[in-house]
Amino acid sequence: MDWQALWLSVKLSSVTVLFLIPLALFVGRALAYRQFRGKSWVEALIMVPLVLPPTVVGYYLLVGMGNQSVIGQWIEQLFGQQLVFHFSGLVIASILVNIPFAVQPIQRAFETIPTDVRDAADCCGMSRLTLFFKVELPMVWPGVLTALVLCFSHVLGEFGVVLMLGGNIAGETKTISIAIYDSVQAFDFDGAGTMSLVLLLFAISALALTTSLSRRLGGHLGSSGR
Secondary structure, three states: OOOHHHHHHHHHHHHHHHHHHHHHHHHHHHHHOOOOOOOHHHHHHHHHHHOHHHHHHHHHHHHHOOOOOOHHHHHHHOOOOOOOOOOHHHHEEEEEEEHHHHHHHHHHHHHHOOOHHHHHHHHHOHHHHHHHHHHHHHHHHHHHHHHHHHHHHHHHHOOOOHHHHOOOOOOOOOOOOHHHHHHOOOHHHHHHHHHHHHHHHHHHHHHHHHHHHHHHHHHHHHHHOO
C-alpha cells in the first residue's frame, strides 16, 4: 500500500468536495427553480464530463491552464506557482470534472420539493435566506449527501485527468490510481491488488450508501406529497 498516494487522494477528494458542494447547491437550486432561454444548453454543458473521455478533458485543461495559456500565465504571475503538475491544478480539474456528480443529485432533490411548501413559506413572510436554510436544505439533505459521496469516491479513483494534468510526482500529484498503475508497470501485482481492493470496497460502500439515500429521499418526498 502506497500510504502517501492514498493520503493525497483523500486530501484531493476532501478539498474538492469542500469547494464543489456549495457551488452545486447554488447551481442546482437555480436550475431546479428557474426557466430561462438556453437552460438545456447549460445543463448539457454541465453534463459534458460524463461523456467525454477523461484524457480529452485532461488535454483541454492542460492546454487551458498550462504555461502557454493566458490563465496559466496570469496565475503564475499572481501566485508565483503554476497550476500544471501541482496539487492546486488537480483541485481545479477535479472540481470541473465532478460538477455533474454534484449538481445533478442536488438539482433533482430541489425539483421534488412540493410547490405548496415554498408557497406557504412565502405567505409566512420568510426571507429567501431563511427559506433556504430552514425549509429547503433540510428537505434536500439526502441529495446533498448523495452528491458528496459520489464526488468524493469519484475523485478518489480519478486517473486520466490526474495523469494528463498532474503527471506522476510523489507527494504532489501521485494519487492512489497513479500508484496502482505504477505498481502494475513494475509487476508488483500484490501491491496493485491491495490498493485496488481498497478502492473496490470503498466504491461498493459508496454505491450502497447512495442507493439507500435515493430510496430514503423518494420515501420522504412521497410522505410529504400525501
